[in-house]
Amino acid sequence: MYTDKVMDHFSNPRNVGEIENADGVGEVGNASCGDIMKIFLKVEDNVIKEIKFKTFGCGAAIATSSMVTEMAIGKTLEEAMELTNASVAEALDGLPPAKMHCSNLAADALHEAIKNYMEKGKA
Amino acid sequence: MKRIYLDYNATTPVLPEVLEAMLPFYRENFGNPSSVHWAGRAVAGAVERAREQVARLINASPAEIVFVSCGSEGDDFAIKGTADALREQGNHIITTAVEHPAVLETCKFLEKRGFEVTYLPVDSDGMLDIAVLGKAITPKTILISAMWGNNETGALFPIEEIGAVARKHRIRFHTDAVQAVGKVPVDVQKAQVDLLVLSGHKIGAPKGVGAIYIRKGTRMTPLLHGGHQERNRRAGTHNVAGIVGLGLACEIAGRDLTAKMEKVRYLRDKLERGIFAAVPEIKLNGHPEKRLPNTLNVSFAYIEGESLLLNLDMKGIAASSGSACTSGSLEPSHVMGAMCVEVTLAHSSTRLSLGPETTEEEIDYVLEVLPPIVQRLREMSPLYNCRTPMSCEECSIVKRV
Numbered sequence: 001m002y003t004d005k006v007m008d009h010f011s012n013p014r015n016v017g018e019i020e021n022a023d024g025v026g027e028v029g030n031a032s033c034g035d036i037m038k039i040f041l042k043v044e045d046n047v048i049k050e051i052k053f054k055t056f057g058c059g060a061a062i063a064t065s066s067m068v069t070e071m072a073i074g075k076t077l078e079e080a081m082e083l084t085n086a087s088v089a090e091a092l093d094g095l096p097p098a099k100m101h102c103s104n105l106a107a108d109a110l111h112e113a114i115k116n117y118m119e120k121g122k123a
Numbered sequence: 124m125k126r127i128y129l130d131y132n133a134t135t136p137v138l139p140e141v142l143e144a145m146l147p148f149y150r151e152n153f154g155n156p157s158s159v160h161w162a163g164r165a166v167a168g169a170v171e172r173a174r175e176q177v178a179r180l181i182n183a184s185p186a187e188i189v190f191v192s193c194g195s196e197g198d199d200f201a202i203k204g205t206a207d208a209l210r211e212q213g214n215h216i217i218t219t220a221v222e223h224p225a226v227l228e229t230c231k232f233l234e235k236r237g238f239e240v241t242y243l244p245v246d247s248d249g250m251l252d253i254a255v256l257g258k259a260i261t262p263k264t265i266l267i268s269a270m271w272g273n274n275e276t277g278a279l280f281p282i283e284e285i286g287a288v289a290r291k292h293r294i295r296f297h298t299d300a301v302q303a304v305g306k307v308p309v310d311v312q313k314a315q316v317d318l319l320v321l322s323g324h325k326i327g328a329p330k331g332v333g334a335i336y337i338r339k340g341t342r343m344t345p346l347l348h349g350g351h352q353e354r355n356r357r358a359g360t361h362n363v364a365g366i367v368g369l370g371l372a373c374e375i376a377g378r379d380l381t382a383k384m385e386k387v388r389y390l391r392d393k394l395e396r397g398i399f400a401a402v403p404e405i406k407l408n409g410h411p412e413k414r415l416p417n418t419l420n421v422s423f424a425y426i427e428g429e430s431l432l433l434n435l436d437m438k439g440i441a442a443s444s445g446s447a448c449t450s451g452s453l454e455p456s457h458v459m460g461a462m463c464v465e466v467t468l469a470h471s472s473t474r475l476s477l478g479p480e481t482t483e484e485e486i487d488y489v490l491e492v493l494p495p496i497v498q499r500l501r502e503m504s505p506l507y508n509c510r511t512p513m514s515c516e517e518c519s520i521v522k523r524v
Contacts, residue, residue: 002433010430011437016503027505034427034446034455034470038505054505056467058429058446062503 173370
């Protein structure tokens with residue numbers, strides 16, 4: 001059902017955890033649909049220096065969270081905003097059709113974290 | 124890697140002696156039992172012997188047994204066959220909210236055809252209130268359909284009480300006993316059942332064969348029209364090898380049933396106690412006592428069922444989940460919903476179902492492997508050990524644990 005890449009990221013997820021005093025935090029999903037993703041960012045000079053995630057969800061939810069952290073690290077905020085859920089799924093060599101909309105929210109969580117960082121800057 | 128199968132409620136391996144008994148009916152005894160010649164005669168007896176074996180297991184007469192292709196066909200036949208035959212008497216059917224889709228979807232189909240269906244609620248243990256059943260009966264009620272044992276939680280309905288109510292009101296009573304047969308004693312006389320469905324592959328016979336018990340004198344419209352097989356109740360050439368396998372599997376299931384039940388119950392209880400001792404914040408789904416002896420359904424707070432199943436699978440353990448992700452829909456299991464299990468717990472409901480082949484060593488291995496997996500997933504979950512105050516939605520989730 002899942003590709004080798006999905007299983008790799010699922011069984012060996014990268015960047016799991018929280019960042020204390022994170023510069024930006026984003027959360028998407030809700031409990032009733034069975035997926036909650038939370039992304040924590042540390043930003044320096046407009047670049048994502050550190051990124052961590054915590055996810056409640058199925059195999060696809062955990063794998064996409066892990067993948068998006070790998071894709072985002074080292075990118076400028078503008079570059080990271082251009083990452084999409086589809087590009088995350090593609091980087092994992094695809095997801096089962098049923099998972100494409102429900103468990104493929106990792107880029108949204110990243111974008112929420114970046115927006116949260118931007119809003120903090122304004123305050 | 125070890126391979127541990129704890130999904131016997133999904134299906135079971137064909138028993139070696141069952142397979143052996145079936146093989147001649149693919150080879151030398153290939154005949155059609157409806158044929159008059161030597162090839163047909165050679166197998167007709169085998170089909171009738173199997174009918175006796177099935178009948179004996181559930182205390183029925185052989186003439187009351189009709190072979191079908193699977194449990195779903197049996198349930199479809201029981202409900203649609205009754206609805207059509209008794210259409211003039213009424214259009215009301217009573218069933219329960221936790222039935223297998225083979226019953227629920229058939230009832231929904233009939234609702235579109237002008238039937239009215241009452242779906243009886245269950246309590247948080249998955250139990251039916253017999254008084255509620257009594258109140259649901261109307262002069263238009265033609266059928267009560269209630270499962271013997273629940274496939275997800277193992278909850279055992281008070282079948283004899285339901286049967287007594289049905290009999291008192293002279294309403295036909297159908298039970299989906301697919302999960303109960305072979306796991307607990309099933310007696311159609313004691314339970315006063317009119318229609319009972321069982322399936323081969325749940326008890327060590329192959330997939331593709333099942334049976335329906337139709338009490339003598341119960342008028343039914345066939346589901347499959349065609350030839351005169353099964354006394355005109357079910358057309359179609361007999362699945363001879365499958366039927367032979369089902370018959371022998373029923374005979375084996377009936378041998379020392381109590382002793383086998385006690386063995387599997389001991390192992391299930393050990394698994395249950397072990398998991399509850401090692402993992403905090405978990406919930407048993409289903410009735411603590413009134414339950415199939417082989418079934419354990421547990422929800423683990425803060426984590427999701429599919430990710431737990433995948434992790435167990437990586438350790439060679441096959442189990443099943445009520446999570447939306449494994450059901451193919453966006454909703455978690457309807458059984459958990461009917462029991463008012465909180466939604467995140469429903470997503471994490473995990474079923475471990477044991478079989479006669481399950482060993483103590485396997486249970487010990489699961490008890491060794493499962494707790495660290497749960498802990499690892501919890502540490503990955505934003506719901507677990509939140510440092511920041513939780514949002515209302517999140518805290519409502521955790522409080523209800």
